[in-house]
Amino acid sequence: MKNYFDFSTRQTTYKQEFIGGLTTFLSMAYILVVNPIVLGESGMDKGAVFTATAITIILGSLLIGILSNYPIGIAPSMGLNSFFTYSVVIGMGIPWQTALTGVFVAGILFVILSVLKVREKIINVIPQDLKYAIAGGIGFFVAFIGLKNAKIIVGNEATFVSLGDFTSGPTVLALFGFIITSIMLVRGIRGGIFYGMVISSIVGMIFGIIDKPTAIIGNIPSLEPTFGVVFSELPNVFTPDLIIVIFTFLFVGFFDTAGTLIAVASQAGILKDNKIPNAGPALLSDASATVIGSVLGTSPTASLIESTAGIAAGARTGFSSIVISGFFFLALFFSPLLSVVTSEITAPALIIVGAMMVAEVRHIDWTKLDIAIPAFTTIIMMPLTFSVATGIALGFIMYPVTMLALGRHKEVHPIMYVLFVTFIAYFIYL
Template sequence: MSTLARYFQFDELKTNHRTEFIAGLTTFVSMAYILFVNPSVLGAAGMDKGAVFTATGVAAAVATIFMGLVARYPIAIAPGLGVNAFFAYSVVIGMKVPWQTAMAGVLVAALIFLVLTFFKVREAIINLIPQDLKVAIASGIGLFIAFIGLADAGLIVANDATMVSLGHLSSGTSLLSIFGIIVTLILISRRVPAAIFIGMILTAIVGILTGLIDLPSSIVSTVPSLAPTFGESIKHIGDINSFQLATVVLTFLIVTFFDTAGTMIGLATQAGFMKDGEMPRAGKALMADAVGMTVGAV
């Protein structure tokens, strides 16, 4: 354990195994939703939900392990919302592009992404972004994620007249979400360690006791096969042969570039990694990010 502490610089960073364990568990619980949301979104495009579930977990595991062991940043990486919705609803459903061809576009964008990262072009661009714009990008992504959370909780709903309006705050799901938000905010304001994690646990317990959250039928189940989707992106790279699909690839690249950059900047700033607007060891962190995207595309 002392070797582990030395490698991850526990003394320099003033942390310990207990703190890191709680932080890791909190991070996992916070982001595990993507294991269920990603298959739901991509399933609308015709992809096998079981295969997407497994691919999401594998991509997240590989990228996060790479981030921890190589970059030594306490940042977890997983497929995120935004690009997957563009993929499913705009490209596949809206533009009538087969999901296999669309996945090939994602793979091409990921490979370009990886090359830009490997030659430190991405790092140079991020470091050239003014600090105020970096804060704005990170804030925008945070607001987007908060918006999705409020929508999933039923606190806000679509409205033809105003685009967005308050949901039915008397529903059980909405009340449970409000309870979780209030409890978490109180714990954070009181500077309680692991406030977010405790808030999630208390919310889950209340949800189970009130019947709003179903208990799992089993602890462990078989892992769905990757076969229905694995390698389809590679097989259909030749389908990227039109201006329309080239535009799709470019859109995937640009959206992912700023999405991941903003998230990385926001997390690094909150964690105190940013120095004069730049992250130390940023190249390794960004490489882990790019590796995760490439693995997920395959």
């Protein structure tokens, strides 16, 4: 097992991988609660979505761990599930069965692009400075999500954002978790992020901020209401509206996963010669998970940026992905315990992981404006648009512009020009 996952080269141990996988699981566990709620508003059966979500995470994480040796958890994207429900089903009036079939078609296209290595080729031609910008931008984005989930930062009509209520129990608990986790990490305690979550959960239950679980073991809901509906709806997906929907699933899913892979490879120290090792199998795993999830009954999947919490806790290989799968399998039976893992418990981990990832921007050559402007655009637009894919797209639009302005158009890979045109067309017809 150690040889297969290359423990010696990546300088890791079973304990390190276990704690890393457990930390990622805890950071992702909220998805089992949130995804059924979001998709339930589209008319889907919440119980079936719960089971479909768990099984999709189990299979997707196993695939990426075994095939590509990456410490990543694959799960339904929290952005795409909202798009599925509020834009496609509610906004456009498309039945959830037909929308789910659109996810299936997008997944099949993903698999084809992955097998042909189109996705891998695109990721590998991204300039090194932009890869650092993507990793740093995701860091700011993840930290912003953590601050928002903890209600440390809240919306404000006058100033857009402002400080939250520091007398609120959940916010105080999140601040406590942030401080205690920071102290442990500064003192060099491996797994400090995980221990911080455990301590915060206990403190939260003691002071009544978090409800104690009402039970330990629960029944597994049936998949019958959603399983296989995509096959009967296939003739209904070839309409102009559905084609736009499928393209959106493709676009956002493609660059969400690309961003996560770049960030994870960079943070774990396995990015080599500006290329991501085993990117092909990783992308194929992600694409396959989308197909599996759509058949079971859930929205498009993505390689989750929450995986960086596990990497910060020590995960370095695909063995931690197997650990993630194992815990989600157990979660099928112990679902009531997931109520303890609230947003204020996971928020400190996201803030700290963001701080770690932002360090990648130090490698960017800020003295050259032709690099600095596209890099800054990529970084700043991720949190401000609340989208990794949008930040990447805007940065990729600016990169050819600045290079052309200097007459260095020959240094830009042709694929970057194709992406330039594609992104502009996407924003025009979005």
